[in-house]
Amino acid sequence: MWDEIFIVGMGLLFAVVLRWAFTVLPHERWQIMATVPTSRGDADAWHGMNLTYYGLLISAAIVAGVAMIMVLLGAIGVPEKMTISLLGLLLAVCVPSSKIIAGIVEKKKHTITVGGASFLGMLITPPVIWGLDLVLGARWNLRLPMLPTLAALAIGYGLGEGLGRLGCISFGCCYGKPLSQAPAWVRRLVGRHPFIFTGRTKKISYESGLEGQEVIPVQAMTSLICIFTSLAGCYLFLKCYYIGALVLVTVVTQGWRAFSETLRADYRGGGTISSYQIMAMLGMLYILALIPLFFGDALPAANIGMGLSSVWNPGVILFLQALGVLIFLYTGRSMVTGATLSFHVVKERI
Numbered sequence: 001m002w003d004e005i006f007i008v009g010m011g012l013l014f015a016v017v018l019r020w021a022f023t024v025l026p027h028e029r030w031q032i033m034a035t036v037p038t039s040r041g042d043a044d045a046w047h048g049m050n051l052t053y054y055g056l057l058i059s060a061a062i063v064a065g066v067a068m069i070m071v072l073l074g075a076i077g078v079p080e081k082m083t084i085s086l087l088g089l090l091l092a093v094c095v096p097s098s099k100i101i102a103g104i105v106e107k108k109k110h111t112i113t114v115g116g117a118s119f120l121g122m123l124i125t126p127p128v129i130w131g132l133d134l135v136l137g138a139r140w141n142l143r144l145p146m147l148p149t150l151a152a153l154a155i156g157y158g159l160g161e162g163l164g165r166l167g168c169i170s171f172g173c174c175y176g177k178p179l180s181q182a183p184a185w186v187r188r189l190v191g192r193h194p195f196i197f198t199g200r201t202k203k204i205s206y207e208s209g210l211e212g213q214e215v216i217p218v219q220a221m222t223s224l225i226c227i228f229t230s231l232a233g234c235y236l237f238l239k240c241y242y243i244g245a246l247v248l249v250t251v252v253t254q255g256w257r258a259f260s261e262t263l264r265a266d267y268r269g270g271g272t273i274s275s276y277q278i279m280a281m282l283g284m285l286y287i288l289a290l291i292p293l294f295f296g297d298a299l300p301a302a303n304i305g306m307g308l309s310s311v312w313n314p315g316v317i318l319f320l321q322a323l324g325v326l327i328f329l330y331t332g333r334s335m336v337t338g339a340t341l342s343f344h345v346v347k348e349r350i
Helices: 002-024 053-075 080-106 114-140 146-171 184-190 203-208 218-238 242-263 275-294 304-311 314-331
Strands: 032-040 045-052 339-342
Touching: 002 146, 002 218, 002 304, 032 053, 032 339, 045 053, 053 080, 053 146, 053 218, 053 304, 053 314, 080 114, 080 314, 114 146, 114 275, 146 218, 146 242, 146 275, 218 242, 242 275, 304 314
Parallel strands: none
Antiparallel strands: 032 045, 045 339
């Protein structure tokens, strides 16, 4: 019963968040969150650095995904210190690689790619799990089971990917094709709910000139598919169907990532099939191919109460807060927009 309450409660929460986000985030008001003066300009003006809602939403998405992973691994008895060690290693590799891979594929210095980072994450996660289980597991007298851990990471990734697309709506990146160019089935599906972006500093405006036009809401479609697939996978996980959860979330999120690029208008690298589509399909096949290798492993039972209690302690809360701040500092400082500020005294209030 508690499993069902947890899943339904999370579903209702995310439904409210998504409805709000799809309504307001395409507007110009929801790109720049704050501007910090950095140096003197001409006369009384200052140059400023923009802090974006993109960075805030991305950091919140990553924290939510990490928290979900910690709950699920805690539900099967993995101690917090082992989970934090695992996540710390993966994030230390995947977060910087999001810029490096984007630079290689798109030839752009100031952009990031979740697709490239997730592909690298899928490649390195199994050996990292195995290595931690071998080294720390023996020292701490515990196990880090491969299939449940992969399933928990896939679920956390799917949740983070879905929530992270709200940042893309705010910044106007990862945008869809004009609705007039969409296949008939997409126009019927979207109906009266296309996205219309406003603001000259949104990427859809300065890169493709699509400000004010109806476009396929591909970011919203990705959010809905990834979040609710992850919740379905979470339910399977809590019922101890770890392989089913892993297969479901991996196939749907990576399959959709590959397919959704056919609906997008932003630059994804040269070629008819993008490098990110190839990465998504190869990563999916790689994970699926590993599953038979661990069929004989003993699988632990899951307890949602134990999982929730495992994250309700000061150490984990501080870890999540610190992670959110670091990710915001990495993704929230806009490198492609600038600002000029001026200040004055309100004489009537002196």
